[in-house]
Amino acid sequence: MLSVVDVSVTYPNGVAALKATNATFARGQFIVLLGKSGAGKSTLLRSLNGLVRPTRGDVRNEAHGSIFASGATLRAHRRRTGMIFQQHHLIGRLTALENVLTGRLASHGFLRSLAPLPRADRIMALEALDRVGLADRALDRADELSGGQQQRVGIARAMAQRPEIVLADEPVASLDPATAVKVLEDLHRICREDGITAIVSLHQVELARQFGDRIFGLARGQIVFEDGPEAVGGIALDQIYQTHPAELAVAAE
Structure with missing residues (x-):
């Protein structure tokens, strides 16, 4: 279980991105943060991994209490938390397999990570690629893959960590509708099979309805x-999007 307690985030420029937020994210659920751009989804998501430190309040997990209790506690939380980003964050000149192997680095000490990783790690990385249907592209450079394939490599990299929690920040925003569904199907299936808690920010209403066990709307x-x-439905969408019906129809597409 992961929770935020009275978390607010104000950036140095004075923008209040998140206001006194309380939420509990249940273990093993596929949770969607739904809202339009600027609603606070990314700030909330990144607060859950300490990438954005709350101005006030706390982020807590059942294993360690406050994730900010110490540097060691934050590192331990991040080791058990996989991240998937909108723009993939892959290294284009490296192969798909080499990119997935970067998900194993946090499991080793600094000096050990400078040498080639053990065979067991390579097997884990190959298995992760196989689960997203890309085992046959393991030795291809990441920049030779399509956008959807790159995002599936990003999923495989997160899963190579053997995480308990996965945070995905608009993972399908740059993909066409059919590819977006395929990517979310892979992520949803793997999280279900492994009992992983997923917290995924989206702005597409129909995808939120299709994949979410629980939906948190932000505005x-x-x-x-x-x-x-x-x-x-209509009332909920009006709360979340606070806009006109024609714009709601576009958001639902």
């Missing part, structure tokens, strides 16, 4: 909705 830096996907 203007606050959680304004929390319920199951079946409850994401």
